[in-house]
């Protein structure tokens with residue numbers, strides 16, 4: 138047995154962990170060969186389209202569908218009345234509330250679904266939408282959650298005003314829940330006694346992920362064999378199958394849910410939308426496939442928004458700058474229905490990570506969820522679980538405290554970081570941070586950008602501005618974040634009662650290639666590339682020879698889907714564990730073939746070798762073949778494994794970001810001169826994919842911090858429902874990102890990996906915002922709200938007297 142290839146070459150042939158392997162999915166994406174929902178064209182497909190409410194709050198007096206039905210090509214017009222006998226005019230939300238599928242008596246937000254037109258093609262459906270006559274009676278509109286809590290107007294007439302909601306008692310008919318974590322009395326006592334206290338209120342505005350492809354589905358009820366197939370833009374296909382079964386009464390084995398290629402999810406495609414339900418009903422009624430694909434305006438107006446958090450903080454410290462306590466209260470605007478996609482026990486997601494990366498001995502968080510006349514479905518956008526809000530809050534509070542103490546904000550952070558030796562660290566608000574090394578990351582980041590040099594330059598620029606020599610000022614944005622991803626332990630995380638484990642099933646073929654299926658679903662993250670790399674390193678078969686499949690509930694094992702950067706921490710762990718099961722069986726096969734005891738062989742890259750005699754080995758290819766063609770005493774034929782992985786804890790990626798920005802105080806235009814991002818996501822599976830994730834997340838952070846918003850006027854009119862008004866950054870606005878890393882593996886994850894997809898957004902938003910605010914700090918700025926669009930930046934300068 139002669140080996141022509143060196144061990145290093147064998148390692149590199151695997152294309153396993155740490156390899157910047159090119160994304161296998163890109164061949165089809167870059168050639169326009171992807172298969173998205175709108176590419177599906179089953180024979181006889183009908184198209185659905187919605188009649189939507191122009192009013193944000195109105196009673197529906199009548200709906201007349203006669204003219205629409207009379208139009209050639211219109212097959213059906215569904216209203217709440219048609220869904221009611223089926224019990225489908227309302228549906229449960231992921232947050233334990235319920236939501237109208239089609240307007241039942243009244244509408245609660247502009248763009249709400251009122252009737253569903255089904256026609257032979259999209260154009261006819263659109264024409265018919267115009268022909269449906271709806272008579273509305275306008276009702277008072279509430280878009281401000283504070284006013285909502287004072288108002289006599291009852292938004293949700295379907296709810297008993299005094300009855301508790303899914304998360305406990307309600308204080309008012311427009312109140313949803315109160316969620317409290319930590320020790321309020323103790324925190325107040327510490328803050329009242331403190332040397333230094335900084336207070337600030339901030340609004341994290343409502344925004345929307347606006348993925349390239351909007352939401353859509355094709356429902357096909359095959360009446361002959363009783364099978365319902367649902368293709369759709371689903372981030373959690375198995376959960377959709379379970380919900381569809383519970384709602385429709387069709388047994389779960391008779392429902393197949395498939396997520397084909399998805400053109401970006403970003404949390405927008407976690408929830409269940411009326412379009413899915415209406416398409417299913419329409420297909421059951423008509424017996425032919427029904428397609429529904431929303432347009433851009435519908436996507437921006439009616440599907441899961443993000444944020445809309447009014448946050449009030451108090452932070453206390455000693456004279457030396459050691460933080461002693463943190464108090465946070467949030468008024469959370471959830472819109473018309475509470476449709477947040479949080480794990481059941483966390484009505485404000487993981488907002489209680491708001492103590493951030495700092496060792497804060499005592500803290501309190503209180504959140505009040507409130508109904509308003511806005512679209513439902515919160516908590517999406519590159520952090521489905523409110524970690525963006527939490528990190529924005531603490532990173533602003535740190536800056537405000539630094540201003541209060543007249544201290545350098547980088548130094549203030551350093552003094553308060555949780556120290557390396559304190560991990561695993563139990564935070565005051567109940568999390569166990571698995572690992573971290575914040576000081577190393579911070580020092581590396583500050584050194585990389587020459588932080589002291591930047592501050593000197595900034596001081597010179599301030600002086601020059603004051604002398605009237607320049608009209609631009611310079612901001613240095615800092616942020617240090619700790620993410621919490623990988624929901625999650627089944628003991629405390631579930632969605633609609635389904636524990637948040639995930640899964641991987643591997644099947645090795647006789648010739649030594651393999652297929653693996655997982656319970657997650659890529660929306661562009663590159664899972665087909667990266668999961669194969671995890672497996673390659675675990676089982677010694679090249680990633681090139683492993684096909685990854687996701688998103689078909691008929692074949693993939695049950696999983697909770699992809700959001701909250703959970704794929705790597707949970708399904709990635711399942712992949713490693715399933716790989717280890719394969720390896721354990723392969724070891725027995727190898728020992729049999731080599732005629733030695735199981736314990737006398739060991740795994741080496743792509744083979745099992747005899748301990749002490751590495752020239753005697755069996756490759757994984759040989760072992761796979763033997764699994765199918767030899768009768769091995771005591772072993773079943775075949776080489777397959779499945780793992781359902783329930784993570785013992787979340788993973789806690791972290792990072793240090795610095796943004797250097799110039800601001801023209803007369804135009805309000807910011808120019809980003811430098812953006813440095815250091816990320817620590819533990820073991821790095823594919824550095825190139827990670828880099829892509831960071832670039833994407835930072836660009837979305839830039840968008841949110843510097844202009845992107847969903848705003849409403851007092852009548853509840855949506856002000857940013859088109860891309861004319863909704864800021865999407867292009868190459869023009871995006872700087873050249875510098876990425877860097879440290880590696881602090883997760884101690885409980887089988888390969889030490891933590892998630893990374895959300896991190897750049899979580900850390901990026903406060904970094905961009907802090908850069909703007911830091912530029913104005915020498916001129917007296919303390920806090921201004923995002924989005925820092927040109928007008929708001931100009932106004933900040935104006936308010937500070939810089940135009941005088």
Ligand code: PCD
Nearest residue numbers: 402403404519520521661667701704705822823892893894
């Ligand atoms: N350490 C590590 C980690 C990670 N990784 C890679 O990276 C990625 C990612 O991952 P993760 O972090 O785990 O995550 P996932 O789960 O997968 O995903 C999710 C995320 O992802 C992100 N990114 C992205 N990209 C794209 N392209 N698209 C999309 O859509 C998206 N989205 C976004 C979001 S929003 Mo949420 O939903 O809101 O919650 S969440 C999210 C993949 O591929 C993986 O493999 C590596 O390599 N390494």
Ligand SMILES: [Cu+]
Nearest residue numbers: 520521524895
């Ligand atoms: Cu998150």
